[in-house]
Amino acid sequence: MKIHLVGVGGGHPDQITVQAVAMLHEVDVFLVADKGGDVGDLAEARAEILRRHVLGEPRVIQVADPERDRRPADYGAAVLDWHEARARAYEEVLLGLAPDTTVGFLVWGDPALYDSTIRVVERVRDFGNLDFDFDVTPGISSVSMLAAAHRIVLNRIGGPIVITTGRALLKDVEAGADNIVVMLDGNVTCRELVGTGRWGIHWGANLGTGDEQLVSGPLDECIEEIERARAALKTKHGWVMDTYLLRRLAAGG
Numbered sequence: 001m002k003i004h005l006v007g008v009g010g011g012h013p014d015q016i017t018v019q020a021v022a023m024l025h026e027v028d029v030f031l032v033a034d035k036g037g038d039v040g041d042l043a044e045a046r047a048e049i050l051r052r053h054v055l056g057e058p059r060v061i062q063v064a065d066p067e068r069d070r071r072p073a074d075y076g077a078a079v080l081d082w083h084e085a086r087a088r089a090y091e092e093v094l095l096g097l098a099p100d101t102t103v104g105f106l107v108w109g110d111p112a113l114y115d116s117t118i119r120v121v122e123r124v125r126d127f128g129n130l131d132f133d134f135d136v137t138p139g140i141s142s143v144s145m146l147a148a149a150h151r152i153v154l155n156r157i158g159g160p161i162v163i164t165t166g167r168a169l170l171k172d173v174e175a176g177a178d179n180i181v182v183m184l185d186g187n188v189t190c191r192e193l194v195g196t197g198r199w200g201i202h203w204g205a206n207l208g209t210g211d212e213q214l215v216s217g218p219l220d221e222c223i224e225e226i227e228r229a230r231a232a233l234k235t236k237h238g239w240v241m242d243t244y245l246l247r248r249l250a251a252g253g
């Protein structure tokens with residue numbers, strides 16, 4: 001058995017590499033996490049990628065995504081439990097396929113950035129019940145999409161950049177980070193930095209989709225517009241995915 005983990009970009013069906021399309025053509029069966037709930041558009045985005053880039057009717061198996069504890073006492077342990085449950089669910093499906101099957105996972109954005117698929121597939125391999133090799137094809141991440149949409153360079157000349165989550169943002173700021181990309185932030189954590197007059201923001205939501213929203217400027221002036229745009233997307237689609245660059249403003253400006 002062979003498994004291809006293919007990065008398919010973050011929402012625009014054309015933002016997928018030629019190498020990724022070649023990989024999709026090798027696949028016999030696609031496994032797709034069925035997250036349930038209100039994410040119909042995201043499932044449709046994946047379906048559109050297959051329609052546009054793969055000839056014929058590819059076989060797709062939806063695998064119910066295990067429930068995840070969203071407010072655990074121990075976040076790291078809860079994520080590992082969730083990976084384990086996911087790995088068991090994938091293993092069960094894979095064991096039902098012929099040993100010479102080539103399996104594909106469509107991975108949102110880039111598989112190397114805040115995505116668990118690589119870890120989960122490694123876990124399946126560690127169980128030792130299946131014999132397979134896997135490879136990873138990079139994808140265009142939401143971070144690249146954000147920078148392109150705003151026509152910005154993420155780092156200052158020769159400077160560093162921290163990529164973090166909403167959960168860790170304030171800790172990273174406290175540690176001195178001043179040029180920060182924030183992902184996975186359902187709580188708009190940057191609101192905590194409003195009023196300091198110290199931060200600029202480049203914010204993007206549902207990038208690459210027909211409803212992409214962009215806001216940029218001093219954080220203090222932009223926050224309300226960002227909250228409004230987020231709420232409107234959530235009402236319209238039932239979900240919103242946003243990524244933003246926070247940059248400490250130069251003193252005096």
Ligand SMILES: C[S@@+](CC[C@H](N)C(=O)[O-])C[C@H]1O[C@@H](n2cnc3c(N)ncnc32)[C@H](O)[C@@H]1O
Nearest residue numbers: 010011109110141142183184206207241242243
């Ligand atoms: C589980 S992570 C997956 C990241 C993905 N592997 C990547 O390379 O972009 C999900 C987070 O990615 C960001 N994201 C993914 N797609 C996005 C999009 N189309 N527009 C804005 N942010 C997006 C959001 O911060 C979201 O909370």
